[in-house]
Amino acid sequence: MSEVNGIGGNSPVQRILSQPILRDATGGVSSPTRGADKLELSGMSHLLRSAKSGIRADKVAAVRREIEAGTYEDDAKLDVAISRMLDDLI
Known part of the structure; x- marks a missing residue:
């Protein structure tokens, strides 16, 4: 029988960070920036x-x-008022 080899290399699995460490250009650790609050009126x-x-x-x-x-x-006024109210509801 023939032998089946894996398609990937033998390198170990690396852990993926949920929040990556950010570094600024000088090499120090920086905190993530937040977007500014925004208000929109309709x-x-x-x-x-x-x-x-x-x-x-x-x-x-x-x-x-x-x-x-x-x-x-x-x-007559009551009938007109009721009719208009029903028209508004329908």
Whole structure:
């Protein structure tokens, strides 16, 4: 029978370090550098601002006055409000 030889040399297995030792150009050991912290703000602030600007304060104040006076409660207005609310949800 023929003999099968290994494909690698006879050198011993070397251990792999999980954190290699870093050396600077002068030969001393240096510590690994960390990246700088970074903060990125999303574009949500302009969406919130535009949503807020769509509120008509004068209309809200008028409706509040009507509700307090008891003159706002109307079936037609209630139907429209419910319809709009359902449209927003769907």
